Amino acid sequence: MDAAAQPSPEKIMQITTGGWAAGLLATGAIHSVFTHLDNGAATVEDVATQAGLAPRGARALLDGLVGLGLVEVQDGRYRNSPDAAAFLVEGKPSCLGAFAKLQFLDMPRWSHLPEVARTGVPVAEDTADVSENAFWEELVPAIAPLAVPSALTAARELDLATAGAVSILDVGGGSGIFSVIWLGMNPQARSTQIDWANVNRIASAFTAEHGVGDRFRTVDGDFHTVDFGSGEYDIGLYSHLAHQETPDDNVAVFRKFRRALRPGGTLVVNDFVVDNGRTGPPFPLIFASMMLLQTRHGSTWTQDDYRTWLQAAGFTDVTFHATPSPAGLVLAR
């Protein structure tokens, strides 16, 4: 039989051992391997010395990272792949190293998936609905780089840099990354973030560090009950939140946004949006299980879900926009 025509176990092997890949990436990040390579470490010995690893450990780690395509090797000299250089070098705003570490430490949660799939309810106490959960303090700085492609795409769609003195409402704004980018590109823009007090403290420090803190204000509390105001904002933002909420709660929040926006204002929803028919894209489909594990009602929602909910909340013009990341944008006017 022609070898090319035979079924190969390659894909199943890759998926079954996917935890190994996450472990290798996180270990590379924990020991700053990508940063040492960026700084000029080139051999197993260099990496072992600079990262404080056993030579045997450095060899195995570099082998694994080459196997994953995150590191390249030629004649015994190693360097970061373009992906690792862009997203795993510490100190770059795009660095996803903290996210890789967090996901690795969170791996034991996945051992509950068989049980949670049976019962439909999370086993852990620390779900998304808990007030001032310390979990967010770890998560929001780690996911901030993930929002950058969406923030830049939305800014282009809205001509934000030249939009003048716009007023922005960021609900569940987390680290404040959207405010850092949008206020950074438009010196007349101002933003208000509604989030838990413990998270708002992080965002206030982050926006101040980036020189936009004087145009950033926070409101502490649960966005289900905090008043968003009426006719005060040009842009509303709801990023990586729809997936933790029920359909009814999303409609209720969209109604509050509609009231808070001036006529002609735009609501920007950023999330892992699934195609109608739930055929893809892959990451949003896979992320639904993270929501199953972590929340009582969350999931990833389809384009039709968003359109229906936004129209029920009074928006008439709903459009979908891809970004160079697994997240997509929904713009509603």
Ligand SMILES: C[S@@+](CC[C@H](N)C(=O)[O-])C[C@H]1O[C@@H](n2cnc3c(N)ncnc32)[C@H](O)[C@@H]1O
């Ligand atoms: C997944 S993070 C998204 C952060 C940010 N929007 C982003 O895209 O990077 C969810 C954020 O919503 C906040 N949050 C979740 N539930 C909330 C609630 N009921 N009231 C206020 N904030 C909430 C969390 O504290 C966290 O900052």
